[in-house]
Amino acid sequence: MKSGKIIFFLFISIISFKGICQNDAHLVMLQPKEKLEVSNFYISEVIDNRVSKEGIGVIQKGAFNKQVAANFSEPFEKHLQNTFNILLPPAENKESITALIHKLYISERTTTTYELGTCEVEIEFLNSVDGIKYSLGTYSATVEKKGLDVTNKHDERILESLTQIINEASLKGVEKDPNDLPVANNDRTNKKIDFSEGLKKGLYYNFNNLLSNSPVDTLDYNTKLIAETKKLQHYLVHYPNSRKRIKNLFGYSDGENIYLNATNYTQEEYFIKSKFLGKYVYFEDQYDNKYVTAAFGMIGSLASTKLHGIVLDTQTGIVTVLTENKIEKLLEQQPQLLAEYNRGAQKIEDIRSIIKKLNDTLEE
Incomplete structure (x- = not known):
């Protein structure tokens, strides 16, 4: 009887979670x-x-x-x-x-x-x-x-x-x-960032700074590594010669990589470094999702602290944590890649590989 209640609770929780994500x-x-x-x-x-x-x-x-x-x-x-x-x-x-x-x-x-x-x-x-x-x-x-x-x-x-x-x-x-008066330039083309031209170093206060490759480069800042393991690094951004953090950033660039503010997918404020660039800029992070822990207890806490694949869509600015459902949706227009992913072990290495292949496919 007790196991039946647990199954029922999990079923209701999954249905509720799907309901949250549908609209x-x-x-x-x-x-x-x-x-x-x-x-x-x-x-x-x-x-x-x-x-x-x-x-x-x-x-x-x-x-x-x-x-x-x-x-x-x-x-x-x-x-x-x-x-x-x-x-x-x-x-x-x-x-x-x-x-x-x-x-x-x-x-x-x-x-x-x-x-x-x-x-x-x-x-x-x-x-x-x-x-x-x-x-x-x-x-x-x-x-x-x-x-x-x-x-x-x-x-x-x-x-x-x-x-x-x-x-x-x-x-x-x-x-x-x-x-x-100067003549106006009203080019209506839908622009996209060209990573082949290289990233400019500076701070992104919003997604548009990244998309137009025009970070704020007039403000001096320092970055500090605050956590490091074999799988991840977390950074903070400070004013020069100060412990005061520069707040409300979308991210920043060191000229080669993009560093994304973790507030885009969790309540903690730190920055994670991109693994690779493309239509979907790919990141990985391990974090405690307080919403999951509150909803599902210890089991939810253990699930939420695993290493996650994360992508930034450079067309919309949406940051997505790659759950199984999100990966399927991301690959729905690429049936061959979806089939390849489903045949694999679906570990973080597989997620990383399939997003890289997706970016390569979209560039062709």
Whole structure:
């Protein structure tokens, strides 16, 4: 009877865990409540010039903080155009300008006491004269808010970022002589990082810094090895000649490798070094997942401290711990690789090998 209860408990736990993981999309809808007090321009066109157009960021869902891609509830350019039409109603006495969106990215970070929701926006405003678009300037805003659950407030942070940018542009003015303005570059291509060109050394405050290979290289920092075994190394990042840590980093690069912040998949803050680069940047780590331990006790704790394969998708910015289900999903478009993996022992060496082969296949 007792064993039957245990089996039933495990069955319910597995079903619940699968339920947590099934809904893989998070949609954000912007709903401005009122127009802005801006009288000198309106936005007649939105151009998506983001480095990656796969989504608007990454959020965390469920008790295990699973990373999920976020997107608008309708096409990116259409949704922003509808939003701008409410914030800045078109009028004949206003200047018509174009919004070239270089960045719009939301993210979440979990600590032991709170969650941090972040929105980063960068917009270049353009003026069209005789079919040629001229740049009126580039403006950026970052909005961060703490809370117990920040997922449902991303719309507010996006609107606050847009409002800050619009107000700043309005103060500086948009009525300028085209002869004094540079011609804009509005290349719409979906960019991806080219590792063959080499990594630049510096700090990544967000995924876009990595994707555009433009880390912050103006801030001095030191790295410190805080834990080392035959299988892993953990690092911290400090200000020079100080014990004070540089916080809220996505990662950093030493010019050859990528170091990922462990807060992308656990509550601990340290950095792990990439094993190899590619479409899926591959890492390995051994960590204590407090959610698993709390849910499943000692058995869960033992399972959570084994060596895990971890990948960073350089197209979406999503970090995934490679469980059996996640590996199958990753390989579902590559049946030969999936069959090869299933025939093997499915140990960490097999996971490492199959991700390397997946990257090689995707580069062909």
